Amino acid sequence: MLMAPAYTSSVYRPGIFDGKVVFCTGGAGTICRRQTEALVILGANAAILGRKKEVTENAAAEIQKLRSGSSVIGISADVRDISSLQEAVDRTVKELGRIDFVICGAAGNFISDFKHLSANAFKTVIDIDLLGSFNTVKAATSELIRNKGSVIMVSATLHYYGVQFQSHVGAAKAGVDALSNALAVELGPFGVRFNCIAPGPIDETEGLTRLLPSGAKKQVTKAVPLQRLGSVNDIADATVFLFSEAASFITGSISVVDGGAWHTGQMQALHYPESVLNSDQLWNKKSAKL
DSSP: OOGGGTTSTTOOOTTTTTTTEEEEEESSSHHHHHHHHHHHHHEEEEEEEEEOOHHHHHHHHHHHHEEEEEEEEEEEEEEEEEHHHHHHHHHHHHSSSOOHHHHHHHOOOOOOOOOOHHHHHHHIIIIIIHHHHHHHHHHHHHHHHHOEEEEEEOOOOOTSOOOTTOHHHHHHHHHHHHHHHHHHHHHGTTTTTEEEEOOSSBSSSHHHHSSOOOOOOOHHHHHSSSSOOOOOHHHHHHHHHHSSSSTTOOOOOEEESSSTTGTTTTTHHHTHHHHHTHHHHHHGGGGOOO
């Protein structure tokens, strides 16, 4: 069994989420898995969702080992399919009894300049990130209202300013922010809270590996005001706070967890404008054809 301090800050009291259940899409991925692990260690049970059945079930079994007596289930589901999500919600309630917290974390990303970005590739990211967040909340709404629950949507900072090769993700995450804000207003009177977490450059994640050009990590780190890349634990700590009673009067917010990186425009500055002007030579066209 892994020690809890590896997953949660020592400021959080054990057992603060006893009796709670979290429903997390993308829960087998690096960031969302660590979010789920932190909540489980602090008392919650969990359902994690992913498209790859074996990977998701194996991740659930590993997370369950982190706390004696915990229940964690892995469910194969596609967030683009509302019926798939409704089945996942129904199974979660049947096996775990309720849903209190929802993390909309399923996401798709890749590097593509606009000239080589296909309409289908653009639509795919919108469908996974934005429509997937809508579908997840839609399927879980009755449980969220019944239990006066809380939702966190995993967003980004890529739409705060223009970032080359990320028009698809910027558009999707801008929509995620708008959706969260609107739902905070609509479902707030029912006792349901909605907030976004916008990670910046988080080290040792698939997303950062895809986004950064080879050898650029040192340059990006220097452009972060706090002079380090983020960790998945930074996102997990923000998650614990937003789901805790300490944040009971916080809704409709976007918590940027990036060490101040977006203020320096560090992603925009990388090899600009040469990267855009020479995209035909620099770009792998196949990566944008989904």
